Amino acid sequence: MSGLDKAFGVSPQVLALRTQKLNLLSANIANASTPDYKARDIDFRAAMSTALNESSQLKRTHEQHFDINGATSGAPVKYRVPSQASVDGNTVEMHREHTAFMENAVRYQASANFLDSKIRALRTAIKGE
Amino acid sequence: MSLFNAINISATNLEAQTIRLNTVSSNLANANSVSGSEADTYKPLEPLFAPMLNQAQMGMSNEGAGVKVTAVMESNEPANKEYMPGHPLADEEGFIYTPAVDQAQEAAHMMDASQAYKSSVEAINTTKALIMRTLTIGR
Numbered sequence: 135m136s137g138l139d140k141a142f143g144v145s146p147q148v149l150a151l152r153t154q155k156l157n158l159l160s161a162n163i164a165n166a167s168t169p170d171y172k173a174r175d176i177d178f179r180a181a182m183s184t185a186l187n188e189s190s191q192l193k194r195t196h197e198q199h200f201d202i203n204g205a206t207s208g209a210p211v212k213y214r215v216p217s218q219a220s221v222d223g224n225t226v227e228m229h230r231e232h233t234a235f236m237e238n239a240v241r242y243q244a245s246a247n248f249l250d251s252k253i254r255a256l257r258t259a260i261k262g263e
Numbered sequence: 264m265s266l267f268n269a270i271n272i273s274a275t276n277l278e279a280q281t282i283r284l285n286t287v288s289s290n291l292a293n294a295n296s297v298s299g300s301e302a303d304t305y306k307p308l309e310p311l312f313a314p315m316l317n318q319a320q321m322g323m324s325n326e327g328a329g330v331k332v333t334a335v336m337e338s339n340e341p342a343n344k345e346y347m348p349g350h351p352l353a354d355e356e357g358f359i360y361t362p363a364v365d366q367a368q369e370a371a372h373m374m375d376a377s378q379a380y381k382s383s384v385e386a387i388n389t390t391k392a393l394i395m396r397t398l399t400i401g402r
Binding site: 149153154156157158160164165166168169174228232235236239242243250253 | 265266268269270272273275276279280283312313314326327328329330375376378379382383386389390392393396397400401
């Protein structure tokens, strides 16, 4: 990782994982009336520690190789355990999906804000004003 | 993996729920269509929903899957038979046939479909807000 990548901290990984989570939650909401559909989600804590763990990241053997560790291919997906099973085998529970979706969106925006302030700090440092 | 995927996924649901609402309207509109034989009677329509990916792919993909309507099936429910010898459409035994449309069930389908539609519209709006927010990072 170059110095500039480090300056952004975990925010790029967070945004990538939040995007994946948003996709999965959208799919859950879209399939709320599909028989036998199983609701899916990622374990954010586990995914985050994997993304930050150096040993699980790709090593660059040449300095001109691209550093792709910021752009993860996505965390492993898990199935949700429903609190009330429905007769048609669908495990989507709308209230849970809605709250998870909203929470995810707010946290995405929070990360975007952090990224924003880091960029502003960098800019101040460069300009020296 | 991008935020636009989420919009596409939600859009598949808008389409699926629209088809579902169409079948509900069709069933309710034809609930009182009378006919003179069992074969000519309107059969209630039922859309079949399935995820965009098949089951084998679903486990491997880290992405969400949209929804699609694989078929609109005609119900096998036998038509209601009524003895009405005076009816102009009655058969030689005096029976008329009305479709086996369950109005309460159709109303429930309608409510569920409109709720699902609203949910996906909401999801699209939120995703759009996030995309716009992302575009202004560092401004």
